[in-house]
Amino acid sequence: MNKTSQSLAAAVSEIGDGATVMIGGFGGSGAPIELIHALISRGPKDLTVINNNAGNGRIGIAAMIDAGMVRKMICSFPKSSDPRAFTDKYLAGEIELELVPQGTLAERIRAGGAGIPAFYTPTAYGTELAEGKPISEFDGRHYVQERWLKADFAIIKAHLGDRHGNLTYNKAARNFNPLMCMAAASTIVQVSRIVEAGEIDPEHVVTPGIFVDRVVEVSQPRQEEELIRAGVTYA
Amino acid sequence: MNKTSQSLAAAVSEIGDGATVMIGGFGGSGAPIELIHALISRGPKDLTVINNNAGNGRIGIAAMIDAGMVRKMICSFPKSSDPRAFTDKYLAGEIELELVPQGTLAERIRAGGAGIPAFYTPTAYGTELAEGKPISEFDGRHYVQERWLKADFAIIKAHLGDRHGNLTYNKAARNFNPLMCMAAASTIVQVSRIVEAGEIDPEHVVTPGIFVDRVVEVSQPRQEEELIRAGVTYA
């Protein structure tokens, strides 16, 4: 049992054209910038990307969009401090958008990971985001039926990881990452440090290794927000 | 913000006749014996109790049943090393049983806590435990619609707790406890130690305080399994 991968390139080597890819993070917090850039180097096309946002500036998911790799975004908030990459393509009709309320997005991903094909939520009832979806009444209140979300791959940023794939996260960089680990057929994780099995207290494991397929160490990960503020662009 | 309670009796003082009460634990692991016994001293009747099991020996939930407090059990496995309390009343038609597969029980409780009134699961499809429940097909497979479970009160055993109600658990004594904390209108927790707010690392909090209403310290909690092995009975 050794899920560690020697390089970023090796870690993303199976992600091909047409794949559905969940990408962790909320804005820059928990965004796996190094894995995303390795994926851009690899260059698969026609991807469906699931993330809370839709990229910022000229790095990360925005750089994927700039590179023409993304056919469709599934997200709750395709805006950021510099949303040009997505906005330009969206207004030109060159990228599809499935807009999902943030809590519904989180729950759909969890449902995908938990083997729950559909669930009911009050969120979006009576709004345009519920159009076409089945409505049911429970105990006198109306709810929208939402379906699970799954992916071929998840690209995740964590803090510590071991060869079993057990993970911890840094502060609010947890966000969507543990859920996406559960919902992808193959989960690829960059961690700040690979530790020995047993070094993470079993009580403190946030993502158990069963949800993880590959772990690669990026010891000084870059923070999207800092790169944006420094005006960095993906070369 | 101070959720600590000075005594077990005070902690359970609002649980009255006819209440639905979730009781944490899986067998003896995570079973809040001291809170249960305080509840027996109080003596409300006609309770619906939700637990994975249905008591063991002559203590804990079994002693509640012996005391005639329980009208209905909702559980997955009403058997134990000494199941007489439940078995006798059940075979005499004096206690109702709603038998729920263990994973469905866990998910129904989580759904109650998460505001999800219903969800679909493959579990129990085609069996007598799905009789009368709506069936739907998703992607060519059949699923059973299950409803959320909520309670008026949850009685929980945790390890550390603070005045905000933040909790950690001991090993596999976690089990149903964090879910039940979410699903009850009022959650009452016995902890081995009350610590200062901030002493539990925010990364290590398992149950955030928002799900907890009362915390009472029981510094040397008894373990159901050890009491059973010692032949202890509730006086």
Add this chain to the structure above:
Amino acid sequence: MTSIAQEEIKLTNAQIAWRAAQDIVDGAYVNLGIGFPEMVARYQPPGREAIFHTENGILDFGEAPKPGEEDWDLINAGKKAVTLKPGASFFHHADSFAMVRGGHLDVAILGALQVAQSGDLANWRVGSKGVPAVGGAMDLVHGAKQVFVITEHVTKNGEPKLVEKCTFPLTGVACVTRVYTSHAVIDIVERRFVLREKLAALSVEELQSMTGAPLHIEGSVADLIVPEV
């Protein structure tokens, strides 16, 4: 008359935020929407401790750190850097929205484009142009025990924001419980606007003329008194 009242007699945003803050009780769990609602945190009455929730997975965060001391893994839903208070906790997005949807928050405070007398809220999109973005607003309006809106009473063009029926796309149906405006405090009770407080200098008739649906009065209407903040 009305235009003078609007321009000269009204609360500032800070004052609206202050007024809303007075209704947050000790120990309440509160989510403040991105932008204007975040201002409410500044005006917590002394001696009361509210616990702030942010959708991206923190309970009990505090003020912004000093410039240069930001940790960009420690942000709120508006992607602003925050700090932690003792008793804080981290959790993932599904648990975070379990808190929201599951009815565990006491109060959510949001901005509005329009609020209807039925409690319908429109606050995420003006029309069908541009890039739509919804975030957590549609989740927040369901679940919190009370949903407060803070808003100007009318738009910059003087059009009512409190209306019979929203014309902008809805965020949620029958979800708002109370509205704090630049001119009044209004509850939504059984699909009606019930006036609770108004600026003393304004008559009920003047306020009604700025409001797109009938204002009902049950018992007395208090003066809306807010200090300079």
Add this chain to the structure above:
Amino acid sequence: MTSIAQEEIKLTNAQIAWRAAQDIVDGAYVNLGIGFPEMVARYQPPGREAIFHTENGILDFGEAPKPGEEDWDLINAGKKAVTLKPGASFFHHADSFAMVRGGHLDVAILGALQVAQSGDLANWRVGSKGVPAVGGAMDLVHGAKQVFVITEHVTKNGEPKLVEKCTFPLTGVACVTRVYTSHAVIDIVERRFVLREKLAALSVEELQSMTGAPLHIEGSVADLIVPEV
């Protein structure tokens, strides 16, 4: 003939468990049902590392502690005390069954009262008398990539346990993928029993006479060879 074959030529429970253990690959995530299936853990081939899951919230637990060293907060689904291996983790019941239902387990190994050629399993209840108890069995049969059954080939009374249609209450529909019996290894493929291995001393006809539904043969049938264990 058949009764002699049954009594004299058959695997012990330990040998059935040994045979099933040989099919667990390195790195597999495995759930062993309470009782007889737990025995499989003893016979992991050297050099292979399986990770055992228990419904009550542990991954990678190990053997029982020495008597007197039990921690009764550290138990498996059968309420037996266990130990941890390096790399273990704890989680709550909803996450535990997300692993099950979500298809994250590679193998679940369960006992059986009856297995039908369709893959239907009956293993939780004989009839409608007594106290029913289901535990996690109905969840485990859905989700794991492979669902193995280990069982005697026939009941103590000599009645087939592999049948056309289960007569006992079902645990799950079309869920079993492979059956390890005291006499054979049988896959379930497209609602048919396909014989893969049988004891060398037993003819296909003899095995068929002990089986309640047709045994199909695709290619060759290997000898079921198991050491003394």
